[in-house]
Amino acid sequence: MKKIMASIAVITISCSSKKTITTEDKGTGDTRTKTVELIDHSTYLLTEQSDDKTYGYNQSNPIKVGGVKTQEGPLNERRFLNALFGPSDKKMTYFRAGSCCPFKTPNGFINNSGMLDRYRLTEIGTKDTIDIYINMYDTGDLKIPFGLKAKEKE
Template identity: 50%
Template sequence: MKTYLSLILLFFLSCDNKQKQLEKALLEKEEQVELDYFHLIEQSSDKSYGYTESNPIKVGGRSESIGPKSERRFLSALKGPNGETVRFYRDGSCCLFETPNVEPGLKGSLDIYKVYWEGINDTLQIYINMYDKDSLMIPVGLTSKK
């Protein structure tokens, strides 16, 4: 009986250790993603760019299976209006649309991100299209990393 209890305890400790190793690896990977960003140069003059579902930021990458990473690379390149460090989180998706960059019979959807930084009273809502690609610009009211 003691042998069984020892084996069960060993099993649970082993699982817990593997879980901690997995969490550490994911955190390290996530940090690498956050450090990887697009180099944005051009400032948009269009106040709707990225802020409306009819004019989303088109990062592409879906066909190469890097769509979500492309979204994070874009958002990680942004800074607040005075160079503040920007934070963001995905708030959902919306707005089905036709695109040739999905499997036949399916539609694309926009991802909605909330963007904020220290000192801002509310979050900004950014719409991103990971299916189609276009020139990337800095949305009005924001700056970018150099």
């Protein structure tokens, strides 16, 4: 009976608000403390600026979007990247430059291991590129990387 009630609660929550994403089961690999909101299905609403200059730019401090357990890891990566704007308030283009940097995670598929995804971003109208490292295995609070901006809710 408890499982049925919990399932009904999850269904009710997920149907009542299409603009929020509940975090995955709290557990090892999950440090998220804030609910994630969406601007639309493919874009996160990012409101907090990171003051850590390594956040996302360094493989030892990747952006933890999670989603691997629910098969939404790549979608969560794109939701994060779609929210970013460059320092001049222009939209960013991006492409996945590959996987790198193996690491231990309880959410990994093989031997508790995962790989980071590295994306190359360019602000429209410039030739400058930056690399962003994203972890789709673990979840953490999502912030705007230092020096970048984010799309605002309309």
